Amino acid sequence: MRIKSLLITTSLCMYALLAGAQQQPHIILILTDDMGSADISCYGGTGPQTPNLDRMAAEGARFTQYYSASPICSPSRAGILTGSYPARWNLTSYLQTRKGNTACEQADFLRAEAPSIARLLKSAGYRTAHFGKWHLGGGRDVKNAPSITAYGFDAYSSTWESPDPDPLLTSGNWIWSKPDSVKRWDRTAYFVDRALAFLAANKGKPCFINLWPDDVHTPWVPDETSMDRMPKGGESQRQFEAVLAEYDKQIGRFLDGLKQLGIDQQTLVVFTSDNGALPTFGFRSGKFRGTKLSLYEGGIRMPLIAWQPGSIRAGQVDSTSLLNATDLLPTFCRIAGIPAKKLPKTDGTDRAGVLLGEPSSKHRTxxxxxxxxxxxxxxxxxxxxxxxxxxxxxxxxxxxxxxxxxxxxxxxxxxxxxxxxxxxxxxxxxxxxxxxxxxxxxxxxxxxxxxxxxxxxx
Incomplete structure (x- = not known):
C-alpha cells in the first residue's frame, strides 16, 4: 500500500512540475446525457452490450460510488462546471422558457461570474473547448444568456439549448430538424470529430475539452427511416438500443483517435453521465431505485470511468471512494498543477489521487x-x-x-x-x-x- 501511495504521489508531483509546460496532460470530460447507472455492461447492465465503454473501463479505472449534483440536466451540469451545489447558483431544474424557469423558482441561466473549470485551466495555459450540449442558459425565449466563451472556452459547438447554437445542427427552432446538415443520429460522431480536430490543431499545447453529446437523451432518432416515421423521435426500447450502440461506437472511435494522434498516454479521459435514465425499461437503473428526476440512487448515482494509459492502472474497480460531480473542478485543477490557494471556494474536494488509483475511505457528506x-x-x-x-x-x-x-x-x-x-x-x-x-x-x-x-x- 505504501508503494502504491508513493506511485500516486509521484504522478501528482509530476503533473505539478509540468504545470505551465506543454507536457501538462490533456483533460477530456465526456458527459453522457441521461445514461442510466446500468446502461454500461460492465456496471452490471442486463440490456444492450457496450463493448467500447467496457474496453475503456478495462483499460482504466471504474468507480461505483460517484454521484451527480442533481437528478436533472442543467443543475447537474452546473455542479460539474462550477464545483458547487447548483442551488447556490439558483438552478433547480432544466433551463427552459422564462415562464417555466420562474415556475421552477430558478434563474434563466448560470451567471458568468460563477467558477468555471475551463476558465481556471485556461489561466494555467490550457486551450479550452466545449463540444456538445450546453443547457446552462440560452435557447427558447432566453436571449440574454452569456456566451459560452464567457465561461472560459476558446472554441465551442453546441445544440439548440445554448446561447450559441451551431447552425449545422439547428436549422429549425427545435432540438433538431430534418434539414439539419448534421443529422440527429450523426451528432455524437460530429462532436467526436470536432474534439479530435481541436486536439490536432493544438498539438503541443495542453487542452481541456467538454465532450458533452446529447445522446442518449430522448426522443431517440437512430436513423433516417425512424425520422421519416416519427419526425419528433420516439421512446421505444428498440430505438434506445440503436442509439446506445452508435454512441458506444463513437466513444470507442474517440479513444482510438487519441491513440492515432499519439497522445493517448498524455490524455486523461473521464466519462460519466449527468443524471439517471428515463424511461428505464426495467433495467437501465440496475439494482437501484429511482430514475431521472428522483433523488433515489437511480437518479443520481452514475457510472464514472477514468482512462489514461500509462498513468491509470488498467482494470481497477473502486467501490470504496465516495465521489461527487463537484469534485471534478478541484481534481482537474490539481492534475493541471494549479495551486489550491488559487482556487475559488467550492463544495468539491480534490480527488486526484482517487482518480489515479488510490481508493479513499474518507468520510464524505x-x-x-x-x-x-x-x-x-x-x-x-x-x-x-x-x-x-x-x-x-x-x-x-x-x-x-x-x-x-x-x-x-x-x-x-x-x-x-x-x-x-x-x-x-x-x-x-x-x-x-x-x-x-x-x-x-x-x-x-x-x-x-x-x-x-x-x-x-x-
Whole structure:
C-alpha cells in the first residue's frame, strides 16, 4: 500500500512540475446525457452490450460510488462546471422558457461570474473547448444568456439549448430538424470529430475539452427511416438500443483517435453521465431505485470511468471512494498543477489521487435538492418519486421534504436499493441528518434576477 501511495504521489508531483509546460496532460470530460447507472455492461447492465465503454473501463479505472449534483440536466451540469451545489447558483431544474424557469423558482441561466473549470485551466495555459450540449442558459425565449466563451472556452459547438447554437445542427427552432446538415443520429460522431480536430490543431499545447453529446437523451432518432416515421423521435426500447450502440461506437472511435494522434498516454479521459435514465425499461437503473428526476440512487448515482494509459492502472474497480460531480473542478485543477490557494471556494474536494488509483475511505457528506413545488415538479410518479431533499453522510442516506415531511432513512451499505426505510429504527441518526440537511437547504442563497445583457463576446 505504501508503494502504491508513493506511485500516486509521484504522478501528482509530476503533473505539478509540468504545470505551465506543454507536457501538462490533456483533460477530456465526456458527459453522457441521461445514461442510466446500468446502461454500461460492465456496471452490471442486463440490456444492450457496450463493448467500447467496457474496453475503456478495462483499460482504466471504474468507480461505483460517484454521484451527480442533481437528478436533472442543467443543475447537474452546473455542479460539474462550477464545483458547487447548483442551488447556490439558483438552478433547480432544466433551463427552459422564462415562464417555466420562474415556475421552477430558478434563474434563466448560470451567471458568468460563477467558477468555471475551463476558465481556471485556461489561466494555467490550457486551450479550452466545449463540444456538445450546453443547457446552462440560452435557447427558447432566453436571449440574454452569456456566451459560452464567457465561461472560459476558446472554441465551442453546441445544440439548440445554448446561447450559441451551431447552425449545422439547428436549422429549425427545435432540438433538431430534418434539414439539419448534421443529422440527429450523426451528432455524437460530429462532436467526436470536432474534439479530435481541436486536439490536432493544438498539438503541443495542453487542452481541456467538454465532450458533452446529447445522446442518449430522448426522443431517440437512430436513423433516417425512424425520422421519416416519427419526425419528433420516439421512446421505444428498440430505438434506445440503436442509439446506445452508435454512441458506444463513437466513444470507442474517440479513444482510438487519441491513440492515432499519439497522445493517448498524455490524455486523461473521464466519462460519466449527468443524471439517471428515463424511461428505464426495467433495467437501465440496475439494482437501484429511482430514475431521472428522483433523488433515489437511480437518479443520481452514475457510472464514472477514468482512462489514461500509462498513468491509470488498467482494470481497477473502486467501490470504496465516495465521489461527487463537484469534485471534478478541484481534481482537474490539481492534475493541471494549479495551486489550491488559487482556487475559488467550492463544495468539491480534490480527488486526484482517487482518480489515479488510490481508493479513499474518507468520510464524505453530500447534499441534493430537487422539487421545490408540486406544480413544476410533477414527475416521476409512483415509488420513484422521492422527497425533495437528500443527504448522504457516510453509509447513511436521508431523504425528506423541505417542510420536514416524508422522512426516509437508508443504510446504503446494507440496502443500496433503498427498499427498507429505517428512520423509526434509528431516530437519533435520522434527527441529526435531518437537522443538517434542512440547515443546508435554508442557508441556500435566494433567487437573484438575471441582468439584461451579459454577453461574454461583446
Amino acid at each position: 453530500f447534499f441534493w435538492e430537487y422539487g421545490r413545488n408540486d406544480s413544476a415538479f410533477k414527475y416521476p410518479n409512483g415509488r420513484n418519486r422521492s422527497p425533495s431533499l437528500a443527504i448522504r453522510d457516510g453509509k447513511w442516506k436521508l431523504l425528506v421534504n423541505a417542510d420536514s415531511s416524508s422522512e426516509e432513512l437508508y443504510d446504503l451499505g446494507k440496502d443500496p436499493s433503498e427498499q427498507n426505510n429505517i428512520a423509526t429504527m434509528h431516530p437519533a441518526t435520522a434527527a441529526q441528518l435531518k437537522s443538517k440537511l434542512l440547515g443546508w437547504y435554508r442557508a441556500l442563497p435566494k433567487l437573484k434576477t438575471s441582468p439584461d445583457v451579459v454577453r461574454g463576446d461583446e
